[in-house]
Amino acid sequence: MEIENLLSKSFNWRFEREKSIDKDFEAIRLFAGQSDGIEGMLIEQYGELILTSLYNSKLSKYTERFLEFLNSYFPNKTILIKARDENTKGKFIYSNNEKYNIDAILNCVENGLKYEIHTDPRHDYGLYLDTKAARNYLRDNCKNKNVLNLFSYTCAFGIVAMKGAAKSVTNIDPNKEYLEWGQHSADLNQIQFKKYPDTAQAYLARHSRRLESGKDSPYDIIVVDPPAFLVGRGPNRLARNLWPTWMKGLKDSGCHEFIIIINDKSLGRQNDLSDFFKKGLGENIEIIPIKQSFDVIGQEINNSDDPFYFNPAIFSITKYD
Numbered sequence: 001m002e003i004e005n006l007l008s009k010s011f012n013w014r015f016e017r018e019k020s021i022d023k024d025f026e027a028i029r030l031f032a033g034q035s036d037g038i039e040g041m042l043i044e045q046y047g048e049l050i051l052t053s054l055y056n057s058k059l060s061k062y063t064e065r066f067l068e069f070l071n072s073y074f075p076n077k078t079i080l081i082k083a084r085d086e087n088t089k090g091k092f093i094y095s096n097n098e099k100y101n102i103d104a105i106l107n108c109v110e111n112g113l114k115y116e117i118h119t120d121p122r123h124d125y126g127l128y129l130d131t132k133a134a135r136n137y138l139r140d141n142c143k144n145k146n147v148l149n150l151f152s153y154t155c156a157f158g159i160v161a162m163k164g165a166a167k168s169v170t171n172i173d174p175n176k177e178y179l180e181w182g183q184h185s186a187d188l189n190q191i192q193f194k195k196y197p198d199t200a201q202a203y204l205a206r207h208s209r210r211l212e213s214g215k216d217s218p219y220d221i222i223v224v225d226p227p228a229f230l231v232g233r234g235p236n237r238l239a240r241n242l243w244p245t246w247m248k249g250l251k252d253s254g255c256h257e258f259i260i261i262i263n264d265k266s267l268g269r270q271n272d273l274s275d276f277f278k279k280g281l282g283e284n285i286e287i288i289p290i291k292q293s294f295d296v297i298g299q300e301i302n303n304s305d306d307p308f309y310f311n312p313a314i315f316s317i318t319k320y321d
């Protein structure tokens with residue numbers, strides 16, 4: 001099948017399936033790599049922005065062709081293609097249509113909630129579609145709970161939690177710019193939450209001291225979504241070196257419910273992380289994998305295991321002691 005036919009079939013199929021969505025503003029994955037027939041190719045719509053990621057460097061030679069097709073399918077949208085460079089392999093090269101403005105601030109909608117989208121790829125775009133299942137889970141399980149959102153980035157979990165009737169939400173991220181961005185999305189949805197610029201490890205250590213002196217109460221649910229690579233250099237750049245510290249902080253936090261998202265391939269696969277969690281949180285835990293959201297968006301072959309794109313593994317973990 002011609003690439004263009006494959007892509008329009010996939011887009012039409014998704015839009016048809018998701019008839020109730022607002023086509024112009026929805027955040028939706030439109031093409032899911034290997035599952036949809038092209039290994040390493042993801043296409044995501046963030047409202048007016050159509051982002052194509054080509055993780056397989058062999059695809060970069062088709063960039064112009066993809067751009068032309070996307071321009072004709074989405075004549076009014078901003079199109080950005082991020083392609084892994086065939087020569088340097090690791091680097092990405094960006095191409096765009098004439099509607100693209102690197103400083104633009106857009107909006108998109110997911111499940112009726114609004115998010116502010118920035119088009120500058122240095123910071124990603126403000127919402128990660130591969131954690132939609134975790135957002136849905138949190139929204140449905142946070143009523144009247146005090147939620148701590150660690151590694152909050154632009155506070156997407158904080159927004160769904162407040163809309164899911166959480167009692168309170170506290171967002172933690174060392175990057176003030178991301179927290180400010182999260183505040184804009186909160187304002188779009190007329191919700192209020194707390195946000196503090198800090199690292200997870202420093203915040204958890206302070207929380208633990210404050211628990212001892214009675215100044216803090218344990219959270220009811222903690223969301224943990226660290227990147228695989230942190231800011232900094234050397235060993236401190238690798239999240240896997242900090243997991244023992246984060247786990248200790250979570251264990252000491254007095255909290256019994258966690259949503260943990262593993263973005264780090266080096267930690268293992270979804271089905272063999274049980275020892276990792278038991279070592280960190282204790283033996284007496286129940287681990288429930290949260291199914292990825294791609295079947296919500298829909299696809300014919302339900303296989304998101306694309307070697308060119310690591311989809312995070314998402315868990316709900318309850319601690320019994």
Ligand SMILES: C[S@@+](CC[C@H](N)C(=O)[O-])C[C@H]1O[C@@H](n2cnc3c(N)ncnc32)[C@H](O)[C@@H]1O
Pocket residue numbers: 126127128131150151152153154155156157172173174175178198199200201225226227230231263
């Ligand atoms: C994968 S993003 C998190 C995505 C976010 N949970 C969401 O749903 O959009 C990783 C975030 O972790 C933050 N970060 C990096 N190192 C951190 C640390 N030590 N403690 C807390 N946050 C950190 C980064 O600034 C970035 O915003």
